[in-house]
Amino acid sequence: MGKVSYLTPEGLKKLKDDLYRMENVERPAISKQIGEAIDKGDISENAEYDAAKDAQGMLEMKISKLKDIIVSARLVDTSKIDTSKVQLLSKVKIRNTKNNAEMQYIIVSDSEADLKLGKLAVNTPVAQGLLGKKVGDVVEIKVPSGSIPFEIVEITSI
Numbered sequence: 001m002g003k004v005s006y007l008t009p010e011g012l013k014k015l016k017d018d019l020y021r022m023e024n025v026e027r028p029a030i031s032k033q034i035g036e037a038i039d040k041g042d043i044s045e046n047a048e049y050d051a052a053k054d055a056q057g058m059l060e061m062k063i064s065k066l067k068d069i070i071v072s073a074r075l076v077d078t079s080k081i082d083t084s085k086v087q088l089l090s091k092v093k094i095r096n097t098k099n100n101a102e103m104q105y106i107i108v109s110d111s112e113a114d115l116k117l118g119k120l121a122v123n124t125p126v127a128q129g130l131l132g133k134k135v136g137d138v139v140e141i142k143v144p145s146g147s148i149p150f151e152i153v154e155i156t157s158i
Contacts (some may be wrong), residue, residue, distance in 0.1 A: 006088055007073045008158070011112040015073070019066045022059060030056045069111050081157040086130045088122055093154040094130070097138060106158055107131070126150075 007015070030052055037049035076089050086092050086107065093104045105120040107130070113121035120127050129141035130152065138151045 003072065005069050005073050005109045005111055006076050007109055007112060008078060008089065009075055011108065012070070012073055012075060015066060015070055015111060019063065019070065022063050022066070026059055027056075027063075030059060078158050083155045083157055085132055085134050086152065086155055087132070089158055091156045091158050092130055092152060094150040095153050097149040097151050102153065 033052040034049065034056065037043065037046055037052055040046060040048070043049045078089055081087065081089055083090065088107055088109070091104065091106050093102060095102045105118050105126070107122055107127050108119045110121045110123055113119050113124075122128075122131070125143060126141055129139050129150070133139055133152050135152050135155055138149055140147050140149050
């Protein structure tokens, strides 16, 4: 069993939906591709067969990883999240004190991260710099372009 992943009910549902799709749509499609490649004759020099087998191996690895995450998942009751400090599943509004740009992120587990939706993985440098901090705290966060000071403006639950 892998490390524990703390997920929202929506995050767990998404993972289960992904697993279902991989097992019931993608796996049969790859099996069909392998069968078609075998029907074409000599598989020792068949690029289609090799590609399908590689895709099958990658898919099986993804399925295995997803199953590990789901098995070790723990659901978090978001209504009981302490909003006095930043923690996993906190919604945090921060302000770059250099240019006054404001951003809002939800700190989530790696498997739920989606920057387009403002969901920041807990293991990223920004999230690590924010964890445990309170409203009004200013933190220096090291990013590839240097160090940026952020002020925590607001902490809410999701």
